Amino acid sequence: MSIFVDKSTRLVVQGITGRDGSFHTRQMIAYGTPVVAGVTPGKGGQKFEGTVPIFNTVAEAVAATRANTSVIYVPAKFAADAVFEAADAGVKLVVCISEGVPVLDMTRVWPFLKEKGVRLIGPNCPGIISPGAAKVGIIPGNICIPGPVGVVSRSGTLTYEVVYQLTRAGIGQTTCVGIGGDPIIGTNFIDCLAAFEADPATKAVVMIGEIGGTDEQNAAAFVKAKMKKPVVGFIAGQTAPPGRRMGHAGAIISGSSGTAAEKIAAFERAGIAVMKRPADVVALIQGRLKARKPAARKAAKARKPATRKAAKSRKPAKPRTRSR
Amino acid sequence: MNIHEYQARELLARAGIAVPPGIVATTAAEAKRAMERLGVPKVVVKAQVHAGGRGKAGGVKLAATPEQAERFASQILGMQIKGLTVTKVLVVPATDIASEAYVGVIVDRVSHSPVFMVSPAGGIDIEEVAAKTPEKIFKATVDARYGLLPHQAMALAFHLYADLAQVRQAADILQKLYRAFADAGCSLAEINPLVVTPKGEVIALDAKMNIDDNELERKPAVEALRDVAAENPMEVQAREANLTYIKLDGNVGCCVNGAGLAMATMDLVKYYGGEPANFLDIGGSSNPEKVVTALKIITADQNVKAILFNIFGGITRCDDVANGIVAATRQFKVDRPLVIRLTGTNEQEALRILEGVGMRALTDMDAAVEQAVKLAKGGAAA
Numbered sequence: 103m104s105i106f107v108d109k110s111t112r113l114v115v116q117g118i119t120g121r122d123g124s125f126h127t128r129q130m131i132a133y134g135t136p137v138v139a140g141v142t143p144g145k146g147g148q149k150f151e152g153t154v155p156i157f158n159t160v161a162e163a164v165a166a167t168r169a170n171t172s173v174i175y176v177p178a179k180f181a182a183d184a185v186f187e188a189a190d191a192g193v194k195l196v197v198c199i200s201e202g203v204p205v206l207d208m209t210r211v212w213p214f215l216k217e218k219g220v221r222l223i224g225p226n227c228p229g230i231i232s233p234g235a236a237k238v239g240i241i242p243g244n245i246c247i248p249g250p251v252g253v254v255s256r257s258g259t260l261t262y263e264v265v266y267q268l269t270r271a272g273i274g275q276t277t278c279v280g281i282g283g284d285p286i287i288g289t290n291f292i293d294c295l296a297a298f299e300a301d302p303a304t305k306a307v308v309m310i311g312e313i314g315g316t317d318e319q320n321a322a323a324f325v326k327a328k329m330k331k332p333v334v335g336f337i338a339g340q341t342a343p344p345g346r347r348m349g350h351a352g353a354i355i356s357g358s359s360g361t362a363a364e365k366i367a368a369f370e371r372a373g374i375a376v377m378k379r380p381a382d383v384v385a386l387i388q389g390r391l392k393a394r395k396p397a398a399r400k401a402a403k404a405r406k407p408a409t410r411k412a413a414k415s416r417k418p419a420k421p422r423t424r425s426r
Numbered sequence: 427m428n429i430h431e432y433q434a435r436e437l438l439a440r441a442g443i444a445v446p447p448g449i450v451a452t453t454a455a456e457a458k459r460a461m462e463r464l465g466v467p468k469v470v471v472k473a474q475v476h477a478g479g480r481g482k483a484g485g486v487k488l489a490a491t492p493e494q495a496e497r498f499a500s501q502i503l504g505m506q507i508k509g510l511t512v513t514k515v516l517v518v519p520a521t522d523i524a525s526e527a528y529v530g531v532i533v534d535r536v537s538h539s540p541v542f543m544v545s546p547a548g549g550i551d552i553e554e555v556a557a558k559t560p561e562k563i564f565k566a567t568v569d570a571r572y573g574l575l576p577h578q579a580m581a582l583a584f585h586l587y588a589d590l591a592q593v594r595q596a597a598d599i600l601q602k603l604y605r606a607f608a609d610a611g612c613s614l615a616e617i618n619p620l621v622v623t624p625k626g627e628v629i630a631l632d633a634k635m636n637i638d639d640n641e642l643e644r645k646p647a648v649e650a651l652r653d654v655a656a657e658n659p660m661e662v663q664a665r666e667a668n669l670t671y672i673k674l675d676g677n678v679g680c681c682v683n684g685a686g687l688a689m690a691t692m693d694l695v696k697y698y699g700g701e702p703a704n705f706l707d708i709g710g711s712s713n714p715e716k717v718v719t720a721l722k723i724i725t726a727d728q729n730v731k732a733i734l735f736n737i738f739g740g741i742t743r744c745d746d747v748a749n750g751i752v753a754a755t756r757q758f759k760v761d762r763p764l765v766i767r768l769t770g771t772n773e774q775e776a777l778r779i780l781e782g783v784g785m786r787a788l789t790d791m792d793a794a795v796e797q798a799v800k801l802a803k804g805g806a807a808a
Contacts (some may be wrong), residue, residue, distance in 0.1 A: 122741075179644055201710065204611060204640040205533050209570035212538035228740070242740050242770060257686020258710075259738040262770065263791060266738070283685060285535045285613075312686055315535045338689035341696045342705070343674065362693075379694050381792050 103303030104232030104277040105252065105294070106195060106223070107171065111236045114139040114160060114169035114193065116176055116184045118150050122199070123175035126240050127154070130173075133237040139163035160191040173229065173238050174198040181225055182207035189220040196288070197238050198224035208286035215288060222288025228258040228280035241265075241278060249274015251387060252298035254291055255310035256283050256317075260338055263380050264310055271384040273391075276304045283312070291321035299329050306332045306390045308383055309374070311365055313339030318365040322372035332390035335369045336377040337362045427637040428476040429651045432516045434633035438617070441606035443599050444629040448518040450474070457499030460517035461492040468520035471498045476656050477508040478551075485512060488520055513655055521631060523621045527586045528552050529600060530616030531568070531607050533638075540568040540607070542600065544582045548619040574604040587622070595628040596620070610648050611641025660723050667719040669708055676701025677802045679724035679733040679762070681717070683708050683742040691736045691795065700799030703730045710741040717750020718757060725760060732763045734798035736791060739770025748776035752783050763801045767794035 113130070117123040118140025127150060131137050139157060140150045146158035157163040160172065172188040174181055174196065181200035188196045196215075203225040215222050223230055229239010233246040240258075245266045253268075253275055255261040261280050268275065279294050281287055291309060298304045307329075311318035318337065325333050340362040369376050375386045429437075432450050439445045449460035461469045473485030480486050485502050489495035495517060505512045526549035534541040547555045547562045556563055564585040566578045576597070583596035599620065607615040617630040642649040654662055664671030670685070674692075678700045682688035685707045692702040704724065708716050724733055737747050747768065754760060766787040768776045773789070780787050788794045 178640060202640045202643075204644075205613060205638050206540075206570060206608060206611060206641070209533060209539050213569055213571060240741060245770070255686070257684060257690075259682075259684030259740060259742075260686030260690050262738045262740055263687055263690070266769070285533060286538050310686070312689060317535070336690075338686050338693060340689075341674075341692045341702055342689055343672075379697055379792065380690060 103301050104235055105297040105301050105304075106221070106277065106279065107230050107232050107236040107238050109136070109235050111171050111238065112136055112138045112167065112169045113236075113238060114141060114163045114167065114172045114188075115154075116141045116160065116172055116174045116188065118142055118154070118156060118175075119145055120175055124150070126175065126199075129240075129243065130237050133231075133243040135236045135238065138167040139169050160187045160193065164191045164193060169193060171195040171238060172197070174200055174225075176200060178202035178204070178225075182211050185211050185222060185225075186214060189215055189218045194220055196220060196222045197227070197229050198222060198282075198288070199227065199229055199239055200224075201226045203284065205285050208284070212286060212288070221293075223279065224282040224284075224288060226284045227282030227287070228261060230277060230279045232277045233275050239280070241280065245269055246278060247272075247274040249276070250303065250305035250391065251275050252294070252301065252304040252307040253278040253310070254294040254298070254307065255280050256312050257310060257338065258283075260310060260380070264308060264336070264383050267381055267383050268308075268387065271388070273384065273387055276301060285315070291317050292324045295321060295324055295329060295333070299331055304331065306334065306387055308387065309333055309335045311335065311337050313337070313342050313362050313365070314360045316360065319368040322365075322368040322374060325374055326372035332393070333372075333374045334377060334383060334386045334390060335374040336380065336383070337365045337369070340366075427639055427642065427649075427652055428656075429635055429637060430474040430476070430514070430516075430653060430656070431472065431633060432474055432514075433651045434615070434635040435630070437606050437610055437635065438603070438630055438633050441602040441609070443602050443606070443617075444627065445633070446519050446521060446629060446631070448516050451499060451515050451517055452503070452513060454496045454500035454503065457515055457517050458492045458496035461489065461495040464517065464519055466519040469495055469517050470520050471495055471502060472516045472518065473502045473505065473507060473512040474514040474516055474656075475507050475510050475512045477510055480507060483507045510656060521621060521629070522624050523619075523631075524624050524626075525622045526619035527596075527621070528555065528616070528618045529582075529586075529596070529603065529620050530614065530618065531574075531604060531612075532614045534567070537567050540570055540604070542566045542568065542574065542578070542582055542604075544586055544600075546586050548621075552616070552618065568604065570608075573608070574601055576601065586620075587628075589626070592622060592626060592628055599628060599630070607635075610635060611638050611645055612636060613638045660726060663719070664706070664723055667716055669706060669716060669720055669723070671720075671723055672705040673727065674702050674704050675729070676703045677729050677731040678798050679703045679706075679727065679730040680736070681706050681708060681720050681724060681733065682736045683710070683738065683747075687736065687738060691734070691791070694791065694795045695734070695799060698796045698799040700795075700802055703727055708742070708747075714746055714750035714753050717747050718754040721751070721754040721760060722758070725758075725762065730762060731804070732765060732798045732801035733760070734794060735764065735766040735768070736794060737768045737770070739768065739772060742770075743772045744768040744770060744776035745772040745779060748779040748787075751785070752779060755783070765794050765798040765801065767791055
């Protein structure tokens with residue numbers, strides 16, 4: 103199992119013939135993602151690499167191929183319109199990779215998507231991958247393996263670093279989502295945490311935040327109030343000087359809200375185990391997965407009636423501890 | 427991108443907001459002539475610099491004669507405010523003030539919308555008002571598809587003034603401010619203070635606008651407002667090469683792909699007992715020339731004692747980075763130790779390129795950072 107993308111994904115690539123679009127479409131197909139259509143205005147009727155049909159509009163692509171998910175690789179100045187187009191065509195999940203989308207464009211996109219009930223991931227994000235099932239975006243497939251951990255992050259390469267650490271230790275992932283570093287993004291931490299909590303295959307979640315804004319603090323409150331699954335967190339930018347933009351439009355500390363110290367404190371208050379450095383993810387996740395086992399068994403028992411013998415041999419279920 | 431107060435005032439005036447006249451001077455003599463031209467009994471001489479707290483730093487002075495304006499201007503020009511040198515002053519008539527208010531609009535991440543903030547307690551930092559008297563701040567969320575609606579502007583203005591004529595003037599200013607904000611592609615636009623004169627006119631005395639960098643490509647007229655002289659020269663060079671560079675005070679130079687990983691690398695430098703000399707993100711698709719520029723910028727910082735590359739190849743190809751490092755060492759002398767960590771796309775090719783010139787690379791982030799910190803402290807490589 104996974105969240106947002108899986109084997110039922112039918113992907114249309116907006117900007118499929120562009121430099122980035124074509125490169126990453128090849129990678130997504132090689133990974134086994136069901137890429138059913140591409141869109142490049144003026145190239146309708148052609149085929150991408152002789153296999154994927156290209157359309158002039160997303161509406162045509164959806165009508166012909168029943169695409170349900172779109173990924174956008176168009177230049178930033180056209181990205182907002184590409185999102186509008188995908189939503190208008192009835193696509194329910196839009197993943198926008200484009201970097202440098204003007205934030206005022208996003209202020210117009212956001213209420214439109216909300217009214218349409220369309221989920222947007224990004225912009226300025228690496229996309230989403232459910233290892234072994236589907237890859238939508240640019241996360242390198244070879245650093246991921248299937249397994250029980252959900253990963254959600256505001257960053258790109260830092261996500262790769264953490265996933266790489268997990269994979270090297272043999273810990274796989276249900277889904278890795280890069281939600282993007284911009285000030286206005288379609289899907290935030292809480293959306294992903296809620297989805298991971300509801301996904302039976304996900305046993306623990308890694309949340310990678312950074313300085314700027316209050317998303318991590320809100321996410322921490324959500325973890326405390328609504329989540330039973332263990333969460334491990336990291337905040338990048340502990341050494342960033344206040345008031346300076348650190349590349350991501352989102353990574354700016356203004357005033358007191360948004361510092362790393364504040365976010366780490368919020369994590370700790372919510373019972374989220376905080377990684378001091380990316381490599382800590384392995385030990386913390388291993389600890390949480392082990393600590394969780396008794397509860398997981400208990401849940402399994404509740405679902406299907408166990409035989410009396412099995413029930414007898416089981417140790418009394420300990421209250422599940424999220425020990426810190 | 428930051429723009430100066432005088433530029434923000436121009437944008438507001440163009441949007442139809444009443445802004446008192448002002449003249450920019452780059453020399454003390456020009457400041458004197460500016461006061462003579464304005465023909466007013468008193469002027470304020472204001473430093474034009476991309477930093478807050480100008481008043482406290484002595485960058486804002488009230489002058490009663492042209493000679494005094496000249497003297498103050500000569501003091502302010504060349505002054506350092508938060509590390510930035512003042513090269514321009516704005517000379518404006520001193521205005522009699524009956525009341526001061528704050529009005530501003532920002533892009534709010536939580537509501538995903540532009541949000542107006544107004545307060546009858548103007549003239550001071552809005553952060554201070556928010557901290558001490560939050561009940562004096564009033565907000566309205568704007569649906570960016572429709573802009574600030576007239577009734578919203580009126581409702582905000584009623585929080586500022588009791589006099590209906592002033593309320594109408596303020597509401598008009600708020601709508602014009604929103605248009606200026608949207609037209610210039612701002613992430614923030616504020617008027618502080620918005621004042622009422624003894625005659626009952628509502629005018630903008632000081633203005634601040636921050637422009638979303640992502641707007642500049644499609645708004646060349648706004649990009650033209652950039653004052654390169656007011657920015658850190660190394661940061662300008664980096665921007666022109668499409669890199670993001672921010673100088674810090676430590677001695678471990680960092681060159682990383684991706685902002686999040688760059689920050690995490692800086693944090694790890696600190697974790698192992700070192701201090702990062704900079705934030706530098708070479709971005710996604712990095713060609714070798716970008717890496718050469720990055721190395722030039724890092725080595726120009728004399729504090730740097732060791733240079734750390736941390737590259738996790740995705741879109742970025744490790745071989746591109748390796749080629750860039752090799753090209754840089756051929757173009758100029760990299761006279762400080764390099765620690766290179768490369769992993770991901772085309773990693774093997776990159777290792778071969780580096781080995782070809784006798785350089786080594788690591789694949790583990792912690793090991794690389796630890797080694798760079800040790801070298802910066804004057805230790806030997808592991």
